[in-house]
Amino acid sequence: MLPTDEARPVRVVLADDEAMLRRGLRVLLEEDGTIQVVAEACDGGELMTVVREHQPDVALVDVQMPGIDGLTALRDLLTKPGAPATAVLTTFDLDAYVSDALQFGANGFLLKDAEPESLVRAVHDLAAGGAVLDPRITARLLPRLRTAGGSEREAQLVRGLSGREGQVLRLLADGRSNADIGARLGLTEATVKSYVSTVLTKLGAENRVQAALIAQRVSGSGQR
Incomplete structure (x- = not known):
């Protein structure tokens, strides 16, 4: 708790x-x-x-x-x-x-x-x-986690996010908590939690860290 x-x-x-x-x-x-x-x-x-x-x-x-x-x-x-x-x-x-x-x-x-x-x-x-x-x-x-073809596939998944989901993902990739993301985007913590859950599902990520790494890989490869 x-x-x-x-x-x-x-x-x-x-x-x-x-x-x-x-x-x-x-x-x-x-x-x-x-x-x-x-x-x-x-x-x-x-x-x-x-x-x-x-x-x-x-x-x-x-x-x-x-x-x-x-x-x-x-x-x-x-x-x-x-x-x-x-x-x-x-x-x-x-x-x-x-x-x-x-x-x-x-x-x-x-x-x-x-x-x-x-x-x-x-x-x-x-x-x-x-x-x-x-x-x-x-x-x-x-470099070690990037696999051949992975960046393009992940870029497509990131591009498939809605505008708000993309904002949540970028803040999540910065290590922001749900409360911090909510404060920055004018959302309640419960709403942010729902967005995070949707983002994880769409990216096929099991947790926030995996989603953050996907966002950073896509950003680092220059693909949006």
């Missing part, structure tokens, strides 16, 4: 096998005063346990952990009702895992060396229903 009271801190779980990294992230996030790290996990098994016990709004998950790795945990976690918004923590040399996490339904992809302000903003965006894509990860993903 995501926060409904703006005064309530965003509840976060951190999963990484490096204790020093977890400690650093905890300090960084809680220093903001609007985020509370409610639990930490050193592997995928512990992640599943603490999520069940603490019901966080957001989970930040490393992909390489001993025992049950982050990807295996994500695959199971994101099938559960009420699963938290989840972002993968990765490094440049591990970005081959990102496409798998995308297929499992991860809501975001963050680099561990991201600026503190970016991480704090990402956590709030995730809690608000947004998708978070570090631009450096996106730049590396696009």
Whole structure:
């Protein structure tokens, strides 16, 4: 369940096998005063346990952990009702895992060396229903995810969207939450949610991040 009271801190779980990294992230996030790290996990098994016990709004998950790795945990976690918004923590040399996490339904992809302000903003965006894509990860993903003929097919799907649906997709591709999209377009959150659902269906995307990547591929190829 995501926060409904703006005064309530965003509840976060951190999963990484490096204790020093977890400690650093905890300090960084809680220093903001609007985020509370409610639990930490050193592997995928512990992640599943603490999520069940603490019901966080957001989970930040490393992909390489001993025992049950982050990807295996994500695959199971994101099938559960009420699963938290989840972002993968990765490094440049591990970005081959990102496409798998995308297929499992991860809501975001963050680099561990991201600026503190970016991480704090990402956590709030995730809690608000947004998708978070570090631009450096996106730049590396696009060439590998682009398949022959895919750009033209995707461009046709994007061109098939209505004007309003296209506006929603562009804002979604920027990682905007439903509330933010609604504020920018003068729509209620419920209406934006309906538009997002329609856009996902028309694009054949399983989640917001997949739709965002399609929009960025089409934009990057110069096809409108």
